[in-house]
Structure formats: C-alpha cells, structure tokens
Amino acid sequence: MTILRTLTALAALGAPLLAHAAGDAESGAQAFRACAACHSLVAGEHRTGPSLATVFGRRAGTVEGFARYSEALRQSTVVWDEEALDAWLRDPAAVIPGNAMRFRGLPEAPARADLIAYLRAVSAGKLAPPKTRALPDLKAVDTGQRVRAIGHCGDTYRVTLGDGAIFPFWEFNLRFKTDSSARGPRHGEPVIVGAGMGGDRAQVVFSAPQEISAFIRDACP
Numbered sequence: 041m042t043i044l045r046t047l048t049a050l051a052a053l054g055a056p057l058l059a060h061a062a063g064d065a066e067s068g069a070q071a072f073r074a075c076a077a078c079h080s081l082v083a084g085e086h087r088t089g090p091s092l093a094t095v096f097g098r099r100a101g102t103v104e105g106f107a108r109y110s111e112a113l114r115q116s117t118v119v120w121d122e123e124a125l126d127a128w129l130r131d132p133a134a135v136i137p138g139n140a141m142r143f144r145g146l147p148e149a150p151a152r153a154d155l156i157a158y159l160r161a162v163s164a165g166k167l168a169p170p171k172t173r174a175l176p177d178l179k180a181v182d183t184g185q186r187v188r189a190i191g192h193c194g195d196t197y198r199v200t201l202g203d204g205a206i207f208p209f210w211e212f213n214l215r216f217k218t219d220s221s222a223r224g225p226r227h228g229e230p231v232i233v234g235a236g237m238g239g240d241r242a243q244v245v246f247s248a249p250q251e252i253s254a255f256i257r258d259a260c261p
C-alpha cells in the first residue's frame with residue numbers, strides 16, 4: 041500500500057508537466073530569450089524588469105526588492121495566472137495602461153502558450169531557471185582593473201590604474217556608473233570595466249554617486 045502510494049506520487053512528479061499545460065515548456069524556454077535581456081528567472085535577481093522567478097499566482101507589482109515598478113503596475117489588482125499573462129504578453133499596454141515595460145507583445149498565441157507553460161514550470165520549481173551571466177564581483181578585481189586616479193583636461197580623461205598604467209579617453213567615451221549592490225566596488229575604490237583596455241571606450245564603476253566628481257581632478261599633464 042505504502043509502496044503503491046509512493047509509486048503513484050513518483051509518477052505524478054515525473055509525469056511530463058507539458059502533458060497538463062496547453063503550451064510546450066521546452067519551446068517556451070526558447071521564447072523566453074525575448075525576455076531575458078530584461079528579466080531573470082532567478083529569485084531576487086532584478087534587472088531592468090523584476091525577477092520572474094515566482095510570477096505565477098502573484099499579484100502584479102509586488103515582487104520584493106524591485107524598486108522600479110511604475111505606478112500603473114503597483115496600483116493594478118491583476119493576479120498573474122494563465123489568462124492574465126496571456127493578455128499581458130499579447131499587448132502589455134492594453135492590459136495595464138501606463139506600464140513601463142518596453143515590449144511590443146507577442147502576437148502568436150502558440151508562442152505565448154509555450155512561454156506561459158515555461159514560466160509556470162519554473163515558478164513551480166519543475167524546471168531550473170536558465171543560468172544568467174552573473175555580474176562580476178567588483179570587490180575582487182586585479183590591481184590592473186582598479187582606478188587610482190582620474191584627471192580631466194580639455195576633452196580628455198586620463199585614467200591611472202592600480203598597476204600604474206595610464207589610459208587617455210575622449211571624454212564622451214568614458215562612462216561613469218554606480219553599483220551599490222554587494223558585488224559593487226568598495227567605497228573610494230572605483231573599478232574600470234568593459235572594452236576600455238583594448239578599445240576606445242570603458243566604464244568606471246563607483247560604489248556611490250557622491251564619489252564620482254570628488255574623485256575626478258582637473259589636471260592637465
């Protein structure tokens with residue numbers, strides 16, 4: 041009896057969830073590529089859009105730790121079930137007017153069904169979320185990526201790195217960013233990232249906005 045019950049439970053677990061859903065979760069994983077630039081399926085990992093790890097059955101605009109919801113989404117009473125997701129993915133602007141998701145919509149119903157089956161499977165823990173490229177840990181970079189000084193003269197920034205190397209950048213090609221997350225740089229220890237080393241542009245990442253202008257000196261060589 042116990043064995044039978046166990047077997048039944050195992051069969052239920054192992055049964056392809058695709059059989060129960062209208063869409064095909066495997067194809068949905070492909071379709072998710074259209075979303076991956078803005079959404080992660082790892083819980084707590086917010087990008088331009090909120091993590092969709094637990095989207096199924098949740099009220100719109102309520103994921104913890106996502107600070108960029110529009111008023112429209114926060115005020116919405118939509119609960120993300122199959123029907124609501126289908127309508128949203130067909131035409132986001134029609135479902136919640138004034139929302140901030142810059143996405144035209146997926147006109148093909150089968151593609152939406154696949155995608156929804158996939159989101160449901162991931163939400164239920166039946167499929168693993170795709171591995172996302174983790175942002176680098178800027179506290180753990182080499183000396184050669186640490187920025188010791190930045191001088192500005194005319195239209196040029198001169199960046200001195202921790203190993204003593206100096207790189208000049210046309211001012212329009214050097215970006216300044218902040219990363220206040222746990223993986224961001226230490227206070228007062230900005231880090232250079234991007235194609236700067238080989239190319240003509242780069243980004244300097246600080247831990248907080250106040251550091252930026254305090255760090256840059258007016259200095260002509």
Ligand code: HEC
Binds near residue numbers: 077088128
């Ligand atoms: C260009 C970036 C971008 C793309 C591409 C994108 N989204 Fe979004 N998405 C957002 C943003 C930003 C929000 C928050 C919108 C708001 O607050 O008005 C959002 C919100 C959502 C929500 C509501 C989440 C919640 O917590 O209530 C869902 C569901 C969603 N997106 C699904 C998708 C799916 C599925 C795709 C791919 C078909 C997709 N999105 C493509 C940026 C994007």
